[in-house]
Amino acid sequence: MARFLIRRTLQGLFVLWLMTVTVFLIFFIGPGPGAVARTLAGRQATPAQVAAVSHRLLLDQPIYVQYQHFIWLLLHGNLGYDYYHSQSVNSIIAAAFPITLSLLIGASILWLTIGVLTGILSAVRTRSVYDRTSTVLALLFYSMPTFVLGFLLILGLYYEFAIHGVSVFPAPGTWVPFSENPAQWARALILPWITLALVSAATYTRLTRGSMLDVFGEDYIRTARSKGMSERRVIFKHNLRASLTPVVTQFGLDVGTLIGGAIITESVFNLPGLGYTAVQAIGQQDLPVVIGVVIVASAGVVIANVIVDIFYGVLDPRVRLN
Amino acid sequence: MTYNYSDLETVGELPAEPVLAAPEAEAAKKIEGRSPWRLAMDRLRHDRAAMIALGVIIIIVLVAIFAPVFALITGHGVYQQFRGPAPPIGLTPTGQPVGPTSAFLLGTDDQGRDILVRIAYGARVSLFVGVVATGITVGIGLIVGLAAGFFGGLTDSILARLMDWLLAIPFLLFAISLVSVVLVHPIGPIRPGLPVVIIVLGVLTWASVGRLVRGQVLSIREKEYIEAARALGAGPWRIMFIDILPNLLAQLIVYATLLIPLTIVGEASLSFLGVGVLPPTADWGQMISAASSVYLYGPWWYLLFPSVALLITTLAFNIFGDSVRDAFDPRGDLFV
Numbered sequence: 334m335a336r337f338l339i340r341r342t343l344q345g346l347f348v349l350w351l352m353t354v355t356v357f358l359i360f361f362i363g364p365g366p367g368a369v370a371r372t373l374a375g376r377q378a379t380p381a382q383v384a385a386v387s388h389r390l391l392l393d394q395p396i397y398v399q400y401q402h403f404i405w406l407l408l409h410g411n412l413g414y415d416y417y418h419s420q421s422v423n424s425i426i427a428a429a430f431p432i433t434l435s436l437l438i439g440a441s442i443l444w445l446t447i448g449v450l451t452g453i454l455s456a457v458r459t460r461s462v463y464d465r466t467s468t469v470l471a472l473l474f475y476s477m478p479t480f481v482l483g484f485l486l487i488l489g490l491y492y493e494f495a496i497h498g499v500s501v502f503p504a505p506g507t508w509v510p511f512s513e514n515p516a517q518w519a520r521a522l523i524l525p526w527i528t529l530a531l532v533s534a535a536t537y538t539r540l541t542r543g544s545m546l547d548v549f550g551e552d553y554i555r556t557a558r559s560k561g562m563s564e565r566r567v568i569f570k571h572n573l574r575a576s577l578t579p580v581v582t583q584f585g586l587d588v589g590t591l592i593g594g595a596i597i598t599e600s601v602f603n604l605p606g607l608g609y610t611a612v613q614a615i616g617q618q619d620l621p622v623v624i625g626v627v628i629v630a631s632a633g634v635v636i637a638n639v640i641v642d643i644f645y646g647v648l649d650p651r652v653r654l655n
Numbered sequence: 656m657t658y659n660y661s662d663l664e665t666v667g668e669l670p671a672e673p674v675l676a677a678p679e680a681e682a683a684k685k686i687e688g689r690s691p692w693r694l695a696m697d698r699l700r701h702d703r704a705a706m707i708a709l710g711v712i713i714i715i716v717l718v719a720i721f722a723p724v725f726a727l728i729t730g731h732g733v734y735q736q737f738r739g740p741a742p743p744i745g746l747t748p749t750g751q752p753v754g755p756t757s758a759f760l761l762g763t764d765d766q767g768r769d770i771l772v773r774i775a776y777g778a779r780v781s782l783f784v785g786v787v788a789t790g791i792t793v794g795i796g797l798i799v800g801l802a803a804g805f806f807g808g809l810t811d812s813i814l815a816r817l818m819d820w821l822l823a824i825p826f827l828l829f830a831i832s833l834v835s836v837v838l839v840h841p842i843g844p845i846r847p848g849l850p851v852v853i854i855v856l857g858v859l860t861w862a863s864v865g866r867l868v869r870g871q872v873l874s875i876r877e878k879e880y881i882e883a884a885r886a887l888g889a890g891p892w893r894i895m896f897i898d899i900l901p902n903l904l905a906q907l908i909v910y911a912t913l914l915i916p917l918t919i920v921g922e923a924s925l926s927f928l929g930v931g932v933l934p935p936t937a938d939w940g941q942m943i944s945a946a947s948s949v950y951l952y953g954p955w956w957y958l959l960f961p962s963v964a965l966l967i968t969t970l971a972f973n974i975f976g977d978s979v980r981d982a983f984d985p986r987g988d989l990f991v
Contacts, residue, residue: 475973
């Protein structure tokens with residue numbers, strides 16, 4: 334176990350390092366340094382002023398000098414300062430992260446509940462009307478681009494009410510911290526939660542259904558039934574536990590990916606989470622912010638993968654970590 | 656003689672004893688072996704949902720091919736802005752889009768352009784990117800997966816690490832970064848717009864295909880018939896492409912069919928985020944993005960119709976892809 338964790342941590346750090354190098358390269362191949370200095374210096378700036386800005390931000394240094402500087406700060410837990418407002422990237426990420434996390438926690442609870450429950454019902458009542466309906470709905474939401482669903486929800490559930498003077502959901506872009514007012518926090522996030530949850534739940538319905546049906550064919554299920562075990566116990570104790578492995582994998586991957594920001598959902602609902610922040614920063618070629626989000630996002634994926642692997646062992650004792 | 660020659664062609668072998676008495680011929684026909692491909696095609700043909708989805712896909716393809724016909728019939732060019740004063744008028748006096756009317760069946764957009772015509776042209780972008788980028792993904796994944804699984808050793812270690820790394824990158828974030836760089840600094844043939852979108856969607860996403868192929872190759876490599884081929888003196892290339900590749904085709908086809916809708920959504924997402932296809936090219940994602948800033952003031956049609964077009968397309972491909980998978984794998988133990 335310890336060896337497994339050490340090896341995976343080292344692999345994860347290597348991936349993170351590769352990621353920072355790649356982002357640096359992309360930035361320097363692209364318009365990055367020049368564009369940033371020119372924008373900051375203003376339209377009327379003389380070349381000397383542009384050069385001065387470049388110098389202040391170290392942008393006139395060779396790429397490896399800047400990379401060294403970045404790594405040096407990073408080793409001290411400092412992600413640097415954004416080019417435009419000299420704001421600390423740590424604080425930018427610290428401000429955006431709770432929003433992404435709030436979105437993720439609510440949505441993941443919703444999608445896991447909806448997905449796994451409908452999956453179980455579908456598997457238990459195969460080929461019933463219920464199963465067919467849920468299969469069709471799952472396919473529909475699986476095919477639904479996130480932004481399409483988001484806008485349709487805004488159109489149908491926010492706009493229609495708003496033009497009749499009823500305010501059920503606040504306008505998109507509203508964000509209330511949980512610590513300030515939990516009820517308002519939830520109210521502002523319901524539509525984004527539903528959007529993210531419905532789009533994701535479909536995968537879980539399909540996974541749970543398929544994997545439960547597979548397990549129902551196993552010998553030990555027949556044994557359990559012939560021992561006179563109640564069907565409920567067979568389903569939840571014997572089948573579900575074995576069926577959850579692919580669900581856990583998917584959940585880990587999804588959460589890992591979304592830690593770096595639910596880019597589309599945040600853009601649709603104007604929620605200034607990590608994804609939204611990253612999109613804005615990319616538009617401005619604001620390298621420190623982009624790298625900061627990329628590090629958080631990649632770390633999310635790497636950590637999620639390790640947790641998934643550990644969970645395998647818990648769910649299925651046959652799996653040995655090495 | 657009641658041999659059906661078209662059947663024989665797909666089976667690929669001639670009857671050993673062509674002259675049989677009538678009843679014996681009947682019996683021979685009944686037990687005639689059918690290749691897995693044939694069985695899959697038969698199953699697919701009897702799947703009503705699959706056939707409807709295929710019909711929808713064909714219609715979308717036809718719409719894409721004959722998009723100029725829409726422009727011709729309506730008389731509205733894809734870039735033509737109907738700002739008045741000559742009818743038909745595509746913008747209200749306050750500059751707002753016009754809803755569905757007899758002149759503009761699906762209404763106009765914020766530039767006074769015909770949404771119907773633009774949706775038809777948008778189908779070209781979606782399908783083109785969907786098919787070409789998926790082709791690149793599957794092509795690279797196949798080659799890398801084959802090489803990693805077949806050669807093993809150091810090659811495998813390096814390629815497997817590369818795939819791990821690709822799978823760990825936050826795809827959308829990276830795609831946006833890359834595309835935004837190219838938007839200002841074209842790198843050789845990688846120009847802004849379609850080329851960079853196709854390359855990003857094709858090149859960043861092959862790792863999952865590579866992993867799938869690698870896993871399959873690892874198990875196929877140990878089979879007896881590969882050993883037999885080697886004993887007969889077959890070289891590595893022959894074994895890879897003649898002996899192993901055909902066994903991967905069914906899975907690759909299923910994977911590609913299910914990848915196309917994902918790629919189409921990917922393209923629409925990039926365009927939606929403003930880093931995809933360049934305006935004024937008609938594109939569904941871009942139409943939805945442009946509509947998103949105005950639809951709350953009334954022009955719901957601007958948002959709704961491109962969204963529906965996108966949804967129908969991805970849905971049709973997903974239904975068809977699901978059916979293809981079921982057809983190749985009715986017991987559901989090949990693909991998870």
